[in-house]
Amino acid sequence: MTEIKASTGAPFARILSVGSAAPSRVVPNEYLLQFIDSSDEWITQRTGIKERRWIGEGENIETLSLAASEQAIERAGIDRTQIGAVILSTISHYHQTPALAPQLATRLGIPDAAAYDISAACAGFCYGLAQAESIVRSGQATYVLLIAGETISEMTDLNDRGTAFLFGDGAGAVIVGPSETNGIGPVVWGSDGGQAGAIWQTADWHSAVENGTWPKLGMDGRAVFKWATSFIAQATKNCLDGAGLTPEQLDVFIPHQANDRITDTLLRYLKLPENVVVARTIRQYGNNSAATIPMAMDALLSSGEAKSGQTALVIGFGAGLVYAGQVITLP
Ligand SMILES: CC(C)(COP(=O)(O)OP(=O)(O)OC[C@H]1O[C@@H](n2cnc3c(N)ncnc32)[C@H](O)[C@@H]1OP(=O)(O)O)[C@@H](O)C(=O)NCCC(=O)NCCS
Structure with missing residues (x-):
């Protein structure tokens, strides 16, 4: 060969x-x-x-x-x-x-x-x-x-x-x-197409043209909430395990900003120490879909709440259903 x-x-x-x-x-x-x-x-x-x-x-x-x-x-x-x-x-x-x-x-x-x-x-x-x-x-x-x-x-x-x-x-x-040193831990990611109906687009391009309807987002909020506070909680823990870290070694937590109550549940599940800085940009930005995590990262660094070189856990989850998370070193 x-x-x-x-x-x-x-x-x-x-x-x-x-x-x-x-x-x-x-x-x-x-x-x-x-x-x-x-x-x-x-x-x-x-x-x-x-x-x-x-x-x-x-x-x-x-x-x-x-x-x-x-x-x-x-x-x-x-x-x-x-x-x-x-x-x-x-x-x-x-x-x-x-x-x-x-x-x-x-x-x-x-x-x-x-x-x-x-x-x-x-x-x-x-x-x-x-x-x-x-x-x-x-x-x-x-x-x-x-x-x-x-x-x-x-x-x-x-x-x-x-x-x-x-x-x-x-x-x-x-x-x-x-x-020269590792700044991005192993990704923990996956999907569950069986829950494609939990967050959906109300019309595909065909029906949008046929019915003259602009596609909107629909969501079964309770189903997503349940998934995020159970399955995603475990996935978040897996990100730490994959990076070989304990909750005590984390400085910053930047979960997807879907709901402050989801963030609270993840915090309880991970048993993160009180001094871990937690992103709460949902309060002024809502849920920015894919843009949420880098926007929150920038907000925490710009305000001085988080510092360059600190260790952070990021995890996103949403329509698909899909999820992905890693431990990173903040820029
Ligand atoms: C959408 C969400 C905020 C709704 O909150 P919830 O507590 O699940 O609300 P429920 O649908 O169970 O409704 C609870 C009550 O509030 C009421 N309610 C629902 N929407 C309301 C609104 N916008 N304003 C006021 N009351 C509302 C309901 O009628 C219900 O009243 P009842 O108890 O008298 O029947 C929540 O489910 C959520 O955040 N889900 C996850 C969303 C998410 O993560 N999406 C993005 C994924 S990327």
Whole structure:
């Protein structure tokens, strides 16, 4: 057999930088009360959400993704032409093809990078991080720009009492690059297509055209809540075990921001020490789907609550159903 040369990369990978962008329009709970029978008190108590950001004039998934990416590239201090792959995780880019990532790469001045979109909903950032880590370690690219951008407000049914208040728009981006020490633990990931009906799109493209209905998000909130507080709790523990760490060795916990009560349950399950910093960006951003984790990471680092070099556990979960999580070193 003819021997084919294999690619070889860095011994380890880590996140070098993070950037994020939130739209300027602030939407408080009160705004939604004209559409649904609810109250600020109920939404706050049941989810933690006080307000969220929705795109306004001149803002879209592209502007948010570019802004987050520029920040991440600048903060990494690298020559952008060394970025060999650009991955965009999104479920709210409304073109089946072409993917948005190649256009973002071109707009960012990253020539000839491999560029593609992935669809893993609220687990999308951690799915992308697993790919980026493998790409760097296998030598397929020196640096990877991983972007998560979402404009779920455009898929939100304002009259649906179960979802109207949950989602927000935004983007986050990280540069993943080579490292002498390991900064990204083994991914714990999986899926359960048997629960595809737990979070769904109300129309596929065929029925959208036939019925003239714009697809919205639907959700069986109780089913998702139950799954997140049982199965995902165990998966979160598996992320720590996979990285060979105990809860005491963790500095920061950044779970997907789906509901503050889900976060509380995960904290109880993991028995994390009191001093662990916990992301609670759901309060001002809502659930930003794939963009949630990098946006929360940037918020914690920018506010000084979390510090570069600390050890954090990230885990995302959502429509599919899918989930993915890792232990990381913060950039
Ligand atoms: C959506 C969610 C906040 C709903 O909270 P919940 O506690 O499960 O609410 P329920 O559907 O069980 O309803 C409880 C009560 O509140 C009422 N209620 C439901 N929606 C309401 C609203 N928007 N405002 C006020 N009351 C509401 C219900 O009518 C019910 O009243 P009843 O007890 O008199 O019958 C919660 O299920 C959730 O967060 N699920 C997970 C969501 C998630 O993670 N999604 C994203 C995955 S990526």
